Amino acid sequence: MFRKPAAPAKVPTDTVVPLHFFDDTPLWRAFILYSMFVFDNVLDPKKLRNSLEALAKRNGWRKLGARMRRTQTGSLEYHIPSEFTEERVALNYSHVNHDTCSADHPIASRLPRASSRPATVGDPDTFRELFLPQGGPVKLDDYLARDVPQIGLHIVSFTDKTLVTIYWPHTLMDAMGKRALLDAWMLMLAGRDDEIPIPHGADANPDPLANLGKHPTESHKLSLQRMSTFGLAKYGLGNVFDFLRSQENRIVCVPSGFLTSLREMALTQLAAGGHETPFLTEGDVLCAWWTRIVISHLPRDSQRSVVLNNAYSMRNTLAADLLPGKGSSYVSNAISFIPVLLTVQDVFEKPIGYVALQIRRAISSLGTRAQVEAFTGMWREAVGKLPPFFGDGNMHMLTYSNWSKAKLYDLDFSNAITTPCQTTGSTCKPTYVQNNQFGLILPNGFPIIGKDNEGNYWLSGYLNQGQWAKIEEELAKV
Template structure:
């Protein structure tokens, strides 16, 4: 499908430069796929036509842009003057299986919620379902073909519908995807007049972010130099080249609720730890304790939490009144702890450290300081903190994106027997990535409509077996 060189430029295309924080080596490295499983029969043509219509609206046409490099090697959007059958607004495919999902060799393994914390599947084993034939797996697949950034692949069974989206991370983050889903839903429901155009389609709202720091970053003294980062890379090179295993974990809602209640009771007895913990704080702390059980107690553990910058920037650079921001607005909050403290201290201690980082490092001034370090980085890499012997765990909690609340009721043809009151809403969602495989990187997909949390990630081969043994104790 893909050529080895970029196709000829089309003179009538509108050329839009990339925003600074979209064109980074980190986001270039990821091609993302999201699969939504609906226990209903959905109308594929209605889904396709509504999303295609959205991509043709003013302010949303970037979804159908072609990716190109300019003479400096920087990425550009090339937006067709008009979309047609030869140059469509999105890549689209539809596969029909005239059987129930349970009677399909691969779909029969789609997971259901568990009654206790448990590993429920390997998300990669569903690749034949979520990836359309010839679907992109690296940035060059976009650069060397005349394809839109956004792809829609629908798989229809007699009792379920799988709705799969793919895009390069340079296009948008999880909150950007939430905005896309909201606009798509309005289009499905025949309410296009309520769709708000995103901000930043003609200018970069974050063009000045990081140019005016007013205070140093609170972890500046712990920052790894490029040499230190290279040493860390050499020390951990095996993690990036050895076989990695992907797994999905379901954590029942009552279990998380109990963890949080116990942690809150604990900090009430120890007010120096604060007075509030979210379910996300507790979930990340609990999962960290499981994921590092194989480490030496002396190892420095760095919790690298991705978070959206939209809230801290809402007063100036990303005002809500200007519309949603469908691009990348991501920062990282870091917690550095010796492994023995995670082993020896209560869960509330680690959860409180995570909450403290959110409070201390998530301020407007600290966001500016972090972005300043990112800007002055020679490789346009975000700053890393810790030491060359550290063990880094990356969390990306998408719960606030509310992906499980996606409502495609307007596309339901036949409600499923299993869907009940959540007809039109997904029962299962997974995210897959191609390109860079980040060891110990855990996206928390979110909280489903029954209150269960779902998280996934890659770990060294054999490590998931040890996690399974620990989970069996619950």
Template sequence: MFRRQVPPAKVPTDTVIPFRFFDDTPLWRTIILYSMFVFDDVLSPEKLRNSLERLAKRDGWTRLGARMRKDAQGNLEYHIPAEFTEERRALSYTHMAYDMDAADHPVASKIPAPSSKPAVVCDPDDFRGLLYPDSGPVSIDDYLNRDIPQLGLYIISFRDKTFVVIYWPHTLMDALGKKALLDAWTLMLQGREDDIVAPQGRDGDPLADLGKYPTEPHKLASRRLSMFGLAQYGINNVLDLFRAQENRMLCVPGSFIENLRKEAISELESEGAENTFLTEGDVLCAWWIKVATSHLPANSQRTVVINNAYSLRKCLETDLLPKGVPYVSNGTGFINVLLPVHHIFEKPLSYIAAATRTAIQELGTRSQVEAFFAMWRGSSGRIPPFFGNGNMHMITLSNWGKAKLFDLDFSAAVLQPSREGGKSGSPIYIQNNQWGIVLPNGFPIMGKDKDGNFWLSGYMNKGLWGRIEEQLVKA
């Protein structure tokens, strides 16, 4: 007989803090994140654990060790123990040690090396069995029905490499929140505790007023999907939720993107464009949009919606999120570019890259961000606004380049440097896995590694990645 899980009893001495408004959303509730960092060094598990656990006990950082509960209305709240003990630790921790080289392990041996040209290099889901500890959380119910911290650490040691996995519910933080956590963890490892800055907000919500005072309409307001439009989009794409999805990791050499960037800028200059500035990220995303939509009919009038996730931190540094103080939470918005399919096929890469850059400049202003979040705040069920139409093809991109994850410096925890020499303590490979909802055509970009290679991954309907691999081989 099925027995309903019962949440643990609330502890009267816990400090109760309501979730921030834009943390407790239906989308973030559905996602549990696992980030894996592979080091070509032997790291000290105890140094890594002790430093991260001490960080979670510091003033302003105790949300990392909070327990998740619901209030009487069903809203999420943090319950922070008055004191972290052996029974109620500040950090979930597991360590697995193998007396072998990673190359001799059936799963760890599959970690990909960079490619000399754009290529699909692995299936990140092949490593799920390696990065997932026994009883690791896979849904928000695991946090609600067990007395576990928000943050978990899983370390897998080999004789020549170390795999470091951190995991958390998306309700806790986004990619740049993770970056702030990693920076503080590094300082703790280095014995520089006095340099650690407490995150913004502490027990409050720095974004409590975001979206309450719009001064202008959003520039895409006329293209916003109504509830009927959203329902139509859902009906048109419901089969994707039942189709088999395939996950792949792509490596794109930096030299390839730089050549495309120079070519795109040259195209814009020859057309007499007023603004010819393009970032590597603009060009990488534009190139990937062309590749990821190549299975669609070339003459289609269907709308492709490019849904770019971006951090609010820089935009809000003049008022809500002052510069120099980390924001360990969800500070993510979305910038949209709407293009007909046939334009993606007919026009040069510079057209898509420039459209992306223009959207960032126009929709990323402080007033437009306020307008966007006014729509989000006023939506039914805290669902972010979507733009386009019920028949659109949506691609979501999340570029974590600004987090500079490959620059992570864990050299203070190195016991045995890389056999290959060079700087030790920095990851050679990074991937992100998630449990919960899987969004087809959602692509996180891990960033650029020390050799200049870009890494991105994502899910697509079964069979599409095979077609992309065929294209890349011919490129």
């Protein structure tokens, strides 16, 4: 009989803090995240380590070094050491040094480069040796069964590049929480630690979202399309094999010029259809276009539902009452989901501009303060703390998580360089960023990593084995 590994003994001097309600959910428990940043220059690993470790020891940031434990009722809590020592460190750290050029390394030599047209440019899992340290966590139990910090840093050095990977359980923070962490890390590196804000609701402070969803003032606008337990079961049974099949991961580069032209075309289409000066973001258009590409294996005249489930940061929406505005940070999870319900036939027969506009309208309509309250209210009452889903049991669901606002390519480590940057002048920004996840492998889930410093967009995702080949055929037609 399988038994969960025993947790380390409790330390009586630790500060015990329950996880926030919207951090401790089955969805976030399922993901262990790794973000790898590639810099075309040599960085000092000691400076990177010491600065991040010092940040984890600061007031308000100490949960980065917290140990995770499960209570007798099954919920999660942080055990924050009263003092970080060599025996109980504030940061998981590892460093691998290769006294060679990255071009001479059998794996690093294959790191993706931007393409001149939309294309798959690599498999992020190919680089596992470069971002996953020996013994690195790949499931929640790896944190619960060990006395280890939440945040980890793994550095791989070459004579011409430095690969910097941070990793953490999704229960710790989302993409915008990661951005706040990176901002604080850069300030620490620059010796400007007096400018680092204390995160909102940090360490032992109360959960700022403790009452979110408890006082809805209106019904969710898609409440009639909410899936029942039976509908979710039907959907799960219909897609169970997708979770059991071999999945393939790819990363896609969408060049700046292509997306600019695509957005202009979408706006022209909408103007021709009588829409007065419509507003579309690059993200709206990218998701609309990619949806058409990624469902190219489905019959084009099908009335089957296609649901675009967009992860949505609640920070701006909640800034007026629950979360801080600019100048502060929230290092936790503050994500809801905004669904867009279409049909396969809509996606193929309507213009790209139409699909993009449905995405924009959904964000405007369902991203209000009252609608976020309604959505999180349904989340609170859901069986098993699963977020509400909308659609039907036969739907084809795509999940998008757009990290563009996190501006991961703006990370500047110039204060850690040991040799001048080769491509970015006085700044030291990543030339390539990728995300990897362990635990739940979500088919048809696409993190949009964001826009690089040349204006190219990058996205990745897992699909059933063989489906990426079909997509590459479609991309070749673009």
